[in-house]
Amino acid sequence: MTTLFTSDHEWLRIEGDVATIGITDYAQSQLGDVVFVELPKVGRSLKKAEAAAVVESVKAASDVYAPISGEVLEVNDAVAAEPALVNSDAAGKAWFFKLKISDKSELGGLMDEAAYKAHTA
Amino acid sequence: MLARDDLNPLKRTPLYDLHLLLGARMVPFAGYEMPVQYAAGVLKEHLHTRQKAGLFDVSHMGQLLLRANSDAPEDAALALERAVPQDILAVPKGRQRYAQFTSAEGGILDDLMVANFGDHLFLVVNASCKDADEAHLRNEISDVCTIEPLPNRALLALQGPRAESVLAKLCAGMPSMRFMDSGPREVAGFDCFVSRSGYTGEDGFEISVPAEQAERLAKKLLEDGDVLPIGLGARDSLRLEAGLCLYGHDIDTTTTPVEAALEWSVQKSRRAGGARVGGFLGAEKILDQFASGAPRRRVGLRPEGRAPVREGAALFAEGNSIEPIGTVTSGGFGPTLNAPAAMGYVPTALAANGTRVFAEVRGQRLPLTVAPTPFVPNTYKR
Numbered sequence: 480m481t482t483l484f485t486s487d488h489e490w491l492r493i494e495g496d497v498a499t500i501g502i503t504d505y506a507q508s509q510l511g512d513v514v515f516v517e518l519p520k521v522g523r524s525l526k527k528a529e530a531a532a533v534v535e536s537v538k539a540a541s542d543v544y545a546p547i548s549g550e551v552l553e554v555n556d557a558v559a560a561e562p563a564l565v566n567s568d569a570a571g572k573a574w575f576f577k578l579k580i581s582d583k584s585e586l587g588g589l590m591d592e593a594a595y596k597a598h599t600a
Numbered sequence: 601m602l603a604r605d606d607l608n609p610l611k612r613t614p615l616y617d618l619h620l621l622l623g624a625r626m627v628p629f630a631g632y633e634m635p636v637q638y639a640a641g642v643l644k645e646h647l648h649t650r651q652k653a654g655l656f657d658v659s660h661m662g663q664l665l666l667r668a669n670s671d672a673p674e675d676a677a678l679a680l681e682r683a684v685p686q687d688i689l690a691v692p693k694g695r696q697r698y699a700q701f702t703s704a705e706g707g708i709l710d711d712l713m714v715a716n717f718g719d720h721l722f723l724v725v726n727a728s729c730k731d732a733d734e735a736h737l738r739n740e741i742s743d744v745c746t747i748e749p750l751p752n753r754a755l756l757a758l759q760g761p762r763a764e765s766v767l768a769k770l771c772a773g774m775p776s777m778r779f780m781d782s783g784p785r786e787v788a789g790f791d792c793f794v795s796r797s798g799y800t801g802e803d804g805f806e807i808s809v810p811a812e813q814a815e816r817l818a819k820k821l822l823e824d825g826d827v828l829p830i831g832l833g834a835r836d837s838l839r840l841e842a843g844l845c846l847y848g849h850d851i852d853t854t855t856t857p858v859e860a861a862l863e864w865s866v867q868k869s870r871r872a873g874g875a876r877v878g879g880f881l882g883a884e885k886i887l888d889q890f891a892s893g894a895p896r897r898r899v900g901l902r903p904e905g906r907a908p909v910r911e912g913a914a915l916f917a918e919g920n921s922i923e924p925i926g927t928v929t930s931g932g933f934g935p936t937l938n939a940p941a942a943m944g945y946v947p948t949a950l951a952a953n954g955t956r957v958f959a960e961v962r963g964q965r966l967p968l969t970v971a972p973t974p975f976v977p978n979t980y981k982r
Contacts (some may be wrong), residue, residue: 511833512643515940533962535908536834537642537933559834567895588945 483586484595485546488572491589493580497552497553501574502534502543502584505599511536513565518554518576525578532575534565542570545586549578613659614754614814622822622829628849628898630727632660635831636919649800649838650976653760654830657820658799662730663750663808664737666721669793670744676721679744680714683737685857685880688866691716698780698797698865700857701736706885707853709736711845715782722782722793724755724806726847735974738843740881753793754814759838762826767794767805768818781982788820799835801842801978809824819877821969840941841934843900843973849911850898850929850943858889859945861898866890896926897951900973901942903959903966908933908940917980919967921958925950928959934975941975942968 481493488506494559507522515535518535531544545560554576558564564573580586590598610633619626624635637645648654668675676860677688685824686699690909696715705732708727715722730749735748746747758767768775782795793808799900809817821827836846851860869875871890878887903909910931914924953972955980958965 511637512639512935514935515908517907527965528740533907535933537646537837537935538636540908540910 482494482592484592484598485544485589487546488599489545489546489568491544491546491586491587492574496580496583498547498549498578498580499574500546500578502569502575503529503599504569505563510534510541510565511538513562516559516565516575518556518559518561519551521551521554523551527550534562543575545578546589547578548581548593550581551576552579553577601790609756611660613657614811615657615659615818617819618815618821619657619711619829621625624829624831627832627980629832630660632727633723634660635829637831637833638829640828642831642837643935645828645830645834645836648828649834650802650936651761652828653758653762653766653824654836655818655827656705656757656759656830657754657818658806659754659811659814659837660727661755662725662890663678663725663753663755664723664725664734665748665750666723666737666741667687667716667719667746667748668744669746673719673721677716679741680721680881681864681876683740683871684714685870685883685886687876688714688721689876690867690869693718694781694783694931696722696780696797700851700862700865700974701733702857702882702886703853704881705853706882706889708847708851708855708857709733709853711847711851713795713797715793717783717793718803722809728848744774750808752811754772754811756807756809756814756818756821757798757804758821758827759798759800759802759808759830761803763804763894764981765794766821766824766826768774769824773960774805777805779982785906786898788817789818792817796981799842799844800838801844801974801976802838803979803981839934840930840932840943841936841942841974841976842978843975844932845898850903854919855898855945856886856889857885857896859894859896859898863890882919894927896947897948898929898943898945900969900971901928901931901944901957901959901968902975903942903968905966906940907961907966909942909961909966909968913944913945915968916949916958916960916965919958919965924960925957936976943973946970950975
């Protein structure tokens with residue numbers, strides 16, 4: 480299992496050809512208290528960089544972009560029901576959706592944890 | 601940073617250093633570097649203000665004194681009545697009133713508070729309008745009044761159910777004040793102007809204090825365990841729940857006081873049949889709207905789902921209609937409501953409470969219901 484990161488502050492946990500995607504702890508700390516999460520529909524085909532989900536704090540709405548292309552296999556209804564999970568456990572319970580990876584070569588453009596730490600330092 | 605640092609540097613309030621000490625995240629707002637939130641975050645700051653007491657730095661706002669050249673205070677009141685549709689003459693000494701500067705076209709140039717301090721009037725105006733307001737007053741009423749801006753005074757707001765008990769420790773006689781009382785008072789030994797008012801829907805106070813004493817006063821207030829510092833983020837969500845207009849968003853030069861549902865703030869004496877009917881800028885348009893109605897109206901809106909509907913979202917009469925009927929002018933999530941809330945303009949025919957309209961958000965039509973404001977009941981001590 481590998482965890483990768485995007486410069487837009489998403490994380491991807493790669494298991495075989497499935498990627499679980501969420502936003503990073505850094506992202507949640509910048510957003511502040513999350514009050515609403517909108518997730519993509521299961522079965523939707525996402526292209527890399529396409530707006531896939533929305534996360535809203537009291538102050539503002541932010542898009543979550545598909546970090547890679549793929550089909551939505553599963554979404555986390557728990558985070559839609561309890562958006563505050565994003566603040567309390569961004570890297571764990573507050574995953575957003577799972578994608579069936581359509582092009583593994585797209586993973587090459589993503590950062591590992593050390594590179595992401597440097598990116599947010 | 602950006603080039604604007606050289607061309608147009610952001611101003612700082614007398615509490616700037618204290619904000620940094622308190623861990624504020626600073627943002628540019630109306631030409632100032634202001635705290636948008638502190639370590640607690642917008643949600644906790646909002647809820648704390650409704651449960652205990654919050655301290656806001658609103659020193660960016662404009663403070664002005666108006667003094668009649670004749671020394672007769674009623675001359676200043678009558679002169680100001682040329683610029684606002686409110687009855688200023690009837691404001692008793694020690695009281696304040698909400699008002700709007702109107703344009704010749706009937707739009708709103710700014711909204712403000714006007715207090716009667718006996719031999720002069722004390723005005724508090726919006727930060728983003730204060731220079732224009734001062735120029736406007738000089739144009740309109742400097743034949744009768746001296747206009748004295750007070751850039752060397754800070755302004756603090758202490759809001760929430762514990763505001764009274766907190767301030768009572770520093771200000772003798774303060775608990776006898778009621779909502780919209782205003783006047784000079786000593787707070788912690790400093791020469792302040794205190795009004796029982798605010799922008800949260802809660803009981804509370806606004807305290808004008810000399811700039812050089814502002815930090816000491818703020819620290820004294822923050823020493824109280826009931827008080828947390830509150831940033832502009834929570835200030836906005838609190839005023840939205842209270843149904844209060846934000847200038848430049850819910851009201852501006854294109855909206856009249858009637859369209860903005862602010863008729864309650866225009867006293868009968870300035871309307872048709874009143875003792876001093878009209879005589880203010882834009883009276884023709886505004887009085888015509890009082891008589892015949894306005895084509896559109898500002899209303900409260902409650903989204904039916906959980907998704908916030910924010911400023912700028914187009915409103916539609918139906919889920920599939922093509923032409924928008926209006927726009928959301930403020931919107932977000934109300935932490936006390938635990939639900940989204942918004943306001944915006946709709947045609948008067950669709951302004952009745954309970955009317956269903958739709959907002960376009962990310963390509964989807966979300967249903968909202970026209971709802972009374974305030975969304976959260978206010979707790980003013982009348």
